[in-house]
Amino acid sequence: MAFVLAWIPAVGFFGIFLAVLGIILGIIGLVAKGRPRNVALAGTIVSGIALLISIIMSVVYAAVLVTAVDEAVTDSTSAEIAPEDEPSSEAPAEETNTPQDWADSTFGTFDPISQTGTGDSVIALPDATAAVVTATHDGSSNFAISVLDATNQSTGDLLVNTIGAYSGTTAYGFNAIAQGVNLEVKADGNWSITIAPISSAPALAPSGAGDAVFLYDGEASTAAITHDGAANFVVSEETGDALSMGLLVNEIGPYSGTVPLSGGPSVIDIRADGNWTFTVG
Structure with missing residues (x-):
């Protein structure tokens, strides 16, 4: 058995x-x-x-x-296949480009430059195609700021040309005929100048006084504009497009009117000696 x-x-x-x-x-x-x-x-x-x-x-x-x-155990382990990731039904998040991002990519960026002085002077400009210039002056005679190229010839940008005290913000490089290299300062008193990227400009304000530069990020619309000064009043919009002239207003003295406004992002440059208003839509 x-x-x-x-x-x-x-x-x-x-x-x-x-x-x-x-x-x-x-x-x-x-x-x-x-x-x-x-x-x-x-x-x-x-x-x-x-x-x-x-x-x-x-x-x-x-x-x-x-x-x-x-x-049997090995085969069972091998048979277990990790599930594939199912494609997400959510659309990828769109990148948000701010007016500041647009300004930096279009005109360049740099660390702000500040200088003070008395009388005439020359200030080297940063390596950017355009920038914002904020200036003050306490003299009683002519105060002028212009942009020069590498040969010390005018680029066509006359930022300030006034008599006596001044406080305001302007921009250069939008319609220049050459690359700006230096600022030429003509003054009889004390002055201060700060050169900053276009992206440092604030959002468009509905009202103000004197020279100012703003960033606009709205849709294409209309702008109702007024001015109560006595000198030249110029308003322009820079979109970065090569064929866009962007001259909205160019008048002497008081002004009231409505003009077409391109969609943003753009730069609004106001040259005025009085109070102004800017109403979109």
Whole structure:
């Protein structure tokens, strides 16, 4: 029986027990007196062979079982595929370009430059195609600021030309005939000048007095403009387009009218000696 069970998977483990039992009974039969020894000897031999076969087959079956389980676990792990990321239904966020970003990319940016002095002087300009110039003057005679090119010739930008005290903000580089390199200052009193990027200009104000520069970021519309001064009143809009002249108003003295306004981003440059209003829409 042990010899037969030794060849059957799983049941072979019981064959080991029966083989051991057969060997014990065979040995008892061999040593017992008055009993035939041939049968006992044969049973002992067969039980020994069965024990050996049972052990070998049990080891083989165990190894096969372990290998099968290991392969099953490996296959199960390999079969698990990480789910692919589903494409997002949300539209990608649009980049927001501010008027300041537009101004920096269109006209250039740099650290502001501030200088003070008395009388005539020359100030080196930063490496930018356009900039804002804020100036003050406390003299009583002519005060003028103009932009010069590399050969010290005028670029066509006359920023300030007044008599006596002055305080205001202007811009250069929009319609210049050459790249500005220096500012020429003509003065009889104390002055202060700050040169800053176009992006430093504030948002368009509805009213003010004197020279000013603003950033506009609205839609194309109309602008109702007034002025109560006595000298030249000029309003221009710079969009960065090569073919855009942008001259909205050019009058002497008081003014009241409505003009077309291009969509932003753009720069609004106001030259005035009096109070003004600027109403969009």
